[in-house]
Each structure stands twice: as C-alpha cells, then as structure tokens.
Amino acid sequence: MFSTFVKSFSSGQNVVMQQTRNTFILKRRFPPTLHKKGGKPPKMKARHFIYDLVEETNVQRKPDMKIILNQFVDGVGKAGDVLTLRPNVAYKEYLMPGLAVYGSPENLAKNEKQEYDTIDEDKKFSSPYVQRTMRGLSHLVLQITMNKLVPWTLEPWHVRVSFRKAGFVVPEHAIEMPPITIRGPDLSLQNKEFYVTVTINKTEKVNVRCRIHHWATGLDRLPSVDFHWKKPMEALIPEQAAVLEEMSLPV
Amino acid sequence: MASSRIQATLRQLSKTYKKKSRFDIGIASELPAAYKKFWREWKVLKPAAVHFVPQEGKWKRDELTGETLPVQNIPLPLKHPAELHEGIWGGEAVIKGFQKRDQLRRRVAHYWVPVLKRTVVRSEVLNTHLSVTVTERTIQLINDHYGFDHYLLKTPACDLVSMLALKLKKQILTELMNGCPRYANNPIKQKEIYEEYKTYLTSYTPEEIEWYGLSWYEALCKVAKQKEAANKPIPLKNVYRKNLLEKLKEAGIEGSHSSAEEMSNATSWLSKMNPFGKKDEA
Numbered sequence: 001m002f003s004t005f006v007k008s009f010s011s012g013q014n015v016v017m018q019q020t021r022n023t024f025i026l027k028r029r030f031p032p033t034l035h036k037k038g039g040k041p042p043k044m045k046a047r048h049f050i051y052d053l054v055e056e057t058n059v060q061r062k063p064d065m066k067i068i069l070n071q072f073v074d075g076v077g078k079a080g081d082v083l084t085l086r087p088n089v090a091y092k093e094y095l096m097p098g099l100a101v102y103g104s105p106e107n108l109a110k111n112e113k114q115e116y117d118t119i120d121e122d123k124k125f126s127s128p129y130v131q132r133t134m135r136g137l138s139h140l141v142l143q144i145t146m147n148k149l150v151p152w153t154l155e156p157w158h159v160r161v162s163f164r165k166a167g168f169v170v171p172e173h174a175i176e177m178p179p180i181t182i183r184g185p186d187l188s189l190q191n192k193e194f195y196v197t198v199t200i201n202k203t204e205k206v207n208v209r210c211r212i213h214h215w216a217t218g219l220d221r222l223p224s225v226d227f228h229w230k231k232p233m234e235a236l237i238p239e240q241a242a243v244l245e246e247m248s249l250p251v
Numbered sequence: 252m253a254s255s256r257i258q259a260t261l262r263q264l265s266k267t268y269k270k271k272s273r274f275d276i277g278i279a280s281e282l283p284a285a286y287k288k289f290w291r292e293w294k295v296l297k298p299a300a301v302h303f304v305p306q307e308g309k310w311k312r313d314e315l316t317g318e319t320l321p322v323q324n325i326p327l328p329l330k331h332p333a334e335l336h337e338g339i340w341g342g343e344a345v346i347k348g349f350q351k352r353d354q355l356r357r358r359v360a361h362y363w364v365p366v367l368k369r370t371v372v373r374s375e376v377l378n379t380h381l382s383v384t385v386t387e388r389t390i391q392l393i394n395d396h397y398g399f400d401h402y403l404l405k406t407p408a409c410d411l412v413s414m415l416a417l418k419l420k421k422q423i424l425t426e427l428m429n430g431c432p433r434y435a436n437n438p439i440k441q442k443e444i445y446e447e448y449k450t451y452l453t454s455y456t457p458e459e460i461e462w463y464g465l466s467w468y469e470a471l472c473k474v475a476k477q478k479e480a481a482n483k484p485i486p487l488k489n490v491y492r493k494n495l496l497e498k499l500k501e502a503g504i505e506g507s508h509s510s511a512e513e514m515s516n517a518t519s520w521l522s523k524m525n526p527f528g529k530k531d532e533a
Contacts, residue, residue, distance in 0.1 A: 023343055023388050024363040026302055026327060029351060034323055041325050049348040050358055051327070054304065065394060087394055096371050096380070104397035 026051040065090045066103030068111050072125075073099055075132045080111055126201035137198060137206045139250055141229040142166060146184050148216035154182040159196055159210070174199045178237055185214055190222070192236035195244060209247055273467075278474055285462040286470050293408035293417070301342040301388070302363075303327050330362075336414035338384030339372075340365060341392050344412070372399045376423045376448060378433045383415070404451040414466065421464035427452055428460055 029050045032042050065087045072078045073094075082103060085094070094100035101107050125131060144162045146152055156172045163170040176197035182189065195207040211233060214222060225231075229250055235241035273279055274287060305324045312319055329344035343365040349358040365386045373380050375398060396402035403411065403420045411417055426433065427448055434441035455463070465473065 023365065023386070024302055024346065025304060026346060026348070026363065027304070028327075032325060034321060037321070041323075046349070046358070050351045051346070051348045051361075051363075052351075062391065087391070091390060091394065096373055098373070102394070102397040107397075 025054045027054045028052075062087050066108070067094050067100040068103050068107055069094070069100045071099060073128070075129055077128045080114065081128075082108070082111070126203040130200055130204050133200055134204060134206050137168065137208050138247065140166060140168075140208055141250060142196075142208050142210040143229075144210055144212050145215045146212055148185050148187075148214035148220055148222070150185070152184050154184070154212075162210075170198055174202075178240070180237060182212070182236075184212065187214060189236065190214055191233055193233040193244060194236040194240055195247070207243060207247065209244065209249075278471055278478075281474050281478065282470055283458065283462060285456070285459040286465065288459060289408065289463050289465070290467075296407060296409040297326070298342060298409040298412070300324070300326065302329070302344075302346055331412065334384075335412065338367065339389050339411070339413055339416045340367070340384075340386050341389035342410045342412060343386050343388055374399050374419070374423065375444060376400050376426050376431060376433075377419075381419075400448060404448065408464075414464075417464035421460065423448075424452070424455060424460045424463060428457060 028048060029052050030047045032044060032048050035041050064084045067083050067085065067090050069077050069079055069081045069083065077083065083090070083094070083100070090100070095102065142159070142162050143166075144154070144158055145165075146154070146158065152158075154177070156175045156177055159175050159177070160170055160172050163175075176199070178194045178196060182194075189212045193209055193211045195209050198206050198208055200206065211228075216222070232249060235244050274282060274290075303324075303326065306322045308322055310319050311322055327346055327348075330347055331344055335344060345365070346363040348361060348363070350361045351358045365388075367384050367386060369382060369384050370390065371380050371382055372385070372393065392406075393399050393402045396405055400423055403416060403423060408417055408420075411420065427445065431441045431444050434444060462470065462473075
C-alpha cells in the first residue's frame, strides 16, 4: 500500500495537478536541438513549450534558522540568547518586530564577545519564564479540598497537593502559609478566602488566592455552585482583605 | 568570378558593418557610461536559473552512443507582467506554456504564476518597515543574505528584475553615500550601520548611483532635461540691446542720460504698470 503510494508519487506524471506552494521548477518535455557554438538558439516550436513540473527540493522542509535576541523577551529568553526556530516564526515574530537579529557568523562572533550584564531587565527576573508563571499564579483561585467530616488542621502539604491538582508543582519550602492556623471542618470557612505566598526560584514572590472547599459524599455533599471561582468572597483574615481586594478574579 | 568578388566584398562589409544598438540612436547616444553599466547589469547579464535546473558542465556524453555533446542551457522564456514591478518576486516570473496531461490528449495551455503574498520587510539603512508583495523565495533569499539590505545590495539587477527593488536599491545606495542621515539622532548606530554596509559602496561611483535603477524612458528624460538645462536660450532682445549699446559706445555716442550698464539693467516701463491696482494709482 505504502510502496504503491511512493511509486505514484515519485513517477511524477500522475500527480502533475498537485498544487505546490513554492517556486515552480519546470523541465521541457521535448528539449530543443543543439545549435552552433556562438550561434542563435534554434527556432522554438509549440512542442518546446510543453513543460513538466519537476518534483524538486523546494517542496522539502526548510531548515531551521538561528537568531540572536537583542532584548529580554517574556517567556523566551534574555538578550544574547541564540534561538533556533522555524524560518517563518523567526521572521514574523522576532526579526520584523526588532526583538532579534539574524544569526549571521559576524553577529554570532560579536554576540560571544558582548556582555549584556548591564541591562536591568535581565536582573529583574531569575528566568525568562518567571513572568509567565507569575501571571498564571496570580490569576489562580486555588481550591483546597478538605474533609467535611474528619477534623483537620491546614498544613503546607495540603496546599502543595491542591497546587498539584491545579497543575502547578510547588515544593513545600516555597509555600508561605497564612499567619493563623486554620482548623476544620468548619462550614463558616466555606465562603471565605485567604492567600498564601509562593516563592519562585527563591526570588520572586506571588500571592495566590485560596478557598477551602468541604468535601463529602452522599447526603453530606454540599450543593454545587456554578462558576464559584468568579464570585468575590469575604476575606478570612482581616489583614489580608486589602491585598485580596487588589488581586483580580478570573473573568 | 564576379559573383565571388561580390561575395568577398560582402564578407568584408559584414565585418566592418556594425548594427546600431539602442545606445546609438537619437538622444540615447548621449546617455553616460554609468547608465550603460547599469543597463548591462539589468538587461544583458543572464539572470540566475530560478524556474529550471541548469545542466552542469560544458560537455556530456551520450550514454547510448558514447557521443560527446555540448551542454546548452536554453532558459525558459519568462513573462514579466506589470505587477512584477510593484513587488519583489526574487527572480520569479510568470511562465506561459503547455501541459501535456496525458499521452493521448491534446496539450493544454497553462500559466505558471508564482504564489504572491504581502508581508513586511525591514530596511536597516532606511530605518523603516515596508509592506511589499513578495514570494516565498524572496523571504528565503532575504534570510539567506541575513537581511533585506544585504539581499538588495548583493544581488545584481538582472536577478532583482522589479523596478521597486531597483529603486529601493538606489535609495539605499544614496543613503549610504550620504552617510546614513536618517540615523542623525543616534551617531553610534549611524556609524555601526555605515561600517556594516560601506563595502557595497566600493563598486559604485557617485555618478553610477545617480544613474542606477532608472528605466529606459526615465534615463532618456533625464538626459533631455540635463541637455535643456545646459543650453538655455537667451532672449534675442537682450543680445541685440547689448550689441547696440556696444556699437554706440564704439561710435563715441554717449547715452545722454544713462550709461550702457544702466540701460541694460533698467526695468521696462511695462513692469511698472499694475493692471490690478486702483484706477488713480495706474
């Protein structure tokens, strides 16, 4: 099956009607006769204008391109980083907006010598992806699911597990718990919120909004609320109210 | 015997006779060498093979007979529509020809038209972004040359083909010749750009840059304009007046009121009249 496909593809003439988004490379089906040295080419007849499309290298995937960032780009890298990208992406998203320069041999040599330490923006963040992570965390409403029937005290590992369920792997030492100890089950906590502080790369600090949900099965189960993460809630700790007020809720 | 003599004469004549080229007729004979150089680069030089794969080498051997045959690459004739000059197609053009889709079927006419798209290119020397119609090949070439300016400056006119590309090239060369005045507010950058591109200036003289990228008609207009400016006609009345005054001077007849200089400088009574003034003023 596959071999027949390859055969029909490579024979060329059966797939003449294929559209190709590239430079047409053609071939005369009937090449003209030879002419004298230094003389005029022979008179062309209609058959000399019958062309066949050559299955050519242009259809092939173009090789990746090297570019050098000349400034800090959020989520990509810092100035001086050499990226290897698809030519279209590199051209449209980096070279034309002026975020990068071509990775020509001269530019690469210059890049090795140059030092970008003086640029402040690089120092601000511990990694190019920090801003993205911070944005993700600051918009998060973390549901901490706790038991409705068995007594508990909120501990960092509860928060860690909740983070993992929300798609963030946060080590316990990076989580700063709220100043009070929270004990349960306590249904008055259900409609309250507080924040924990997460430290990324031991440098950047982000506040993450947390809400406790009491979990049970059967008749004890709490009724479900639609879009509960969009609704504003009361602060559990009065000192945190001002900060929580400023943090935006997901739309 | 007479016929052979005629033949000999003809042969002799054909050696000395030179067919008139377009640079020998009319005002075109006054075109400078700078323009001829550009014309040669644009129209006479063979462009790179874009739409066919040229055969390598000078000779090849016939596999069946062992006969040695010369390699003669006859390029496919290309059509250059007017739209080509409004974009930068990177040497691509329209091909008119036939497709023979089946052995037992009549050939059908077909035009192979390049896929065009509008995109942005950035010129470092001109310090601008431009929106131009290009082909995928153009972008590829720009990337291979590490920049739009490098691509334009390195590629000969016969491969650029389009008028837009040639005009841009001329503008870039002029800009370089003047030392990148667009970067006047940033001398460090200005120097950097100039250092990067100055090697291209060595292959052109200022006159050649002036005559670069002109179409045939534009070049002729330019020559005509220069010619007109060079020999501007002097009104005969001025000449005659001057002659008369000189004659009078020679004859020793002094102007009773004014000297020759004053006469020639004196304004005409006509200019004193103001037809648009008030009645009592006139």
